[in-house]
Amino acid sequence: ADALVIPSLYEACPRVVAEAHILKVPVISADYSSAPEFVHHGIDGFVGGIDEQGRFIADMIKGTEESKAVIQNCKNFRFDTEMILNQLLRLFS
Numbered sequence: 479a480d481a482l483v484i485p486s487l488y489e490a491c492p493r494v495v496a497e498a499h500i501l502k503v504p505v506i507s508a509d510y511s512s513a514p515e516f517v518h519h520g521i522d523g524f525v526g527g528i529d530e531q532g533r534f535i536a537d538m539i540k541g542t543e544e545s546k547a548v549i550q551n552c553k554n555f556r557f558d559t560e561m562i563l564n565q566l567l568r569l570f571s
Contacts (some may be wrong), residue, residue, distance in 0.1 A: 479503055481523075481538055485531060486510065498523075502552045504545075506534045520544060522552055 482498040484507040495516040498505050505523035507513045508531065517523040524534040537545045 481506055481535070483531065483535065484508060484513075485528065487528070489513070492516065499552070499555055500557045502555055504538070504548045504552050506531055506538070520548065522555065523548060 482494060482503055482505045484492060484505065487508050487510050489510050489512065491512065495505055499522065505517045507517045507523060507525050509525050509527055513525045517525050519525045526534065
Protein backbone atom coordinates (compact mmCIF):
# COMPACT_ATOMS: atom_id res chain seq x y z
CA ALA A 479 0.00 0.00 0.00
CA ASP A 480 1.12 3.56 -0.64
CA ALA A 481 -0.73 5.00 2.37
CA LEU A 482 -3.18 4.10 5.13
CA VAL A 483 -6.33 6.23 5.24
CA ILE A 484 -8.33 6.37 8.49
CA PRO A 485 -11.53 8.32 7.79
CA SER A 486 -13.32 7.44 11.04
CA LEU A 487 -14.03 10.22 13.51
CA TYR A 488 -13.83 8.04 16.63
CA GLU A 489 -10.86 5.80 17.38
CA ALA A 490 -9.31 4.92 20.70
CA CYS A 491 -5.98 3.35 19.80
CA PRO A 492 -5.97 2.06 16.23
CA ARG A 493 -3.48 -0.78 15.91
CA VAL A 494 -3.34 -0.28 12.14
CA VAL A 495 -1.37 2.94 12.69
CA ALA A 496 1.41 1.01 14.45
CA GLU A 497 1.29 -1.58 11.68
CA ALA A 498 1.59 1.18 9.07
CA HIS A 499 4.62 2.61 10.88
CA ILE A 500 6.29 -0.80 10.98
CA LEU A 501 5.58 -1.24 7.25
CA LYS A 502 6.91 2.29 6.58
CA VAL A 503 3.60 3.51 5.15
CA PRO A 504 2.34 7.09 5.68
CA VAL A 505 -0.97 7.53 7.51
CA ILE A 506 -3.73 9.93 6.46
CA SER A 507 -6.05 10.29 9.41
CA ALA A 508 -9.16 12.16 10.44
CA ASP A 509 -8.56 14.46 13.37
CA TYR A 510 -10.13 12.29 16.07
CA SER A 511 -9.17 13.00 19.68
CA SER A 512 -6.11 10.73 19.96
CA ALA A 513 -4.91 11.03 16.34
CA PRO A 514 -2.02 13.43 17.14
CA GLU A 515 -0.67 10.89 19.64
CA PHE A 516 -0.21 8.36 16.84
CA VAL A 517 0.25 10.37 13.65
CA HIS A 518 2.53 13.41 13.55
CA HIS A 519 1.21 15.76 10.87
CA GLY A 520 3.80 16.41 8.19
CA ILE A 521 6.23 13.92 9.74
CA ASP A 522 4.82 10.39 9.33
CA GLY A 523 1.45 11.26 7.86
CA PHE A 524 -1.29 13.84 7.73
CA VAL A 525 -4.03 14.62 10.25
CA GLY A 526 -6.98 16.82 9.42
CA GLY A 527 -10.68 17.14 9.03
CA ILE A 528 -12.65 14.86 6.75
CA ASP A 529 -12.77 17.70 4.22
CA GLU A 530 -8.95 17.80 4.11
CA GLN A 531 -8.31 14.09 3.58
CA GLY A 532 -9.01 14.29 -0.14
CA ARG A 533 -6.35 16.98 -0.49
CA PHE A 534 -3.84 14.90 1.48
CA ILE A 535 -4.51 11.92 -0.79
CA ALA A 536 -4.22 14.11 -3.91
CA ASP A 537 -0.91 15.52 -2.61
CA MET A 538 0.41 11.98 -2.15
CA ILE A 539 -0.60 11.09 -5.71
CA LYS A 540 0.89 14.31 -7.15
CA GLY A 541 4.10 13.81 -5.19
CA THR A 542 4.26 17.24 -3.56
CA GLU A 543 7.43 18.13 -1.66
CA GLU A 544 5.65 17.73 1.69
CA SER A 545 4.30 14.30 0.77
CA LYS A 546 7.72 13.21 -0.52
CA ALA A 547 9.25 14.26 2.81
CA VAL A 548 6.60 12.30 4.74
CA ILE A 549 7.23 9.21 2.59
CA GLN A 550 10.98 9.51 3.18
CA ASN A 551 10.46 9.91 6.94
CA CYS A 552 8.38 6.73 6.93
CA LYS A 553 11.06 4.87 4.98
CA ASN A 554 13.65 6.00 7.54
CA PHE A 555 11.53 4.91 10.52
CA ARG A 556 13.05 2.02 12.40
CA PHE A 557 10.87 0.08 14.81
CA ASP A 558 13.04 -1.00 17.68
CA THR A 559 11.84 -2.61 20.91
CA GLU A 560 14.71 -0.97 22.80
CA MET A 561 13.55 2.44 21.57
CA ILE A 562 10.00 1.67 22.74
CA LEU A 563 11.30 0.49 26.13
CA ASN A 564 13.32 3.70 26.54
CA GLN A 565 10.26 5.78 25.70
CA LEU A 566 8.22 3.90 28.30
CA LEU A 567 10.94 4.35 30.93
CA ARG A 568 11.05 8.10 30.22
CA LEU A 569 7.28 8.23 30.48
CA PHE A 570 7.24 6.64 33.92
CA SER A 571 10.28 8.43 35.34
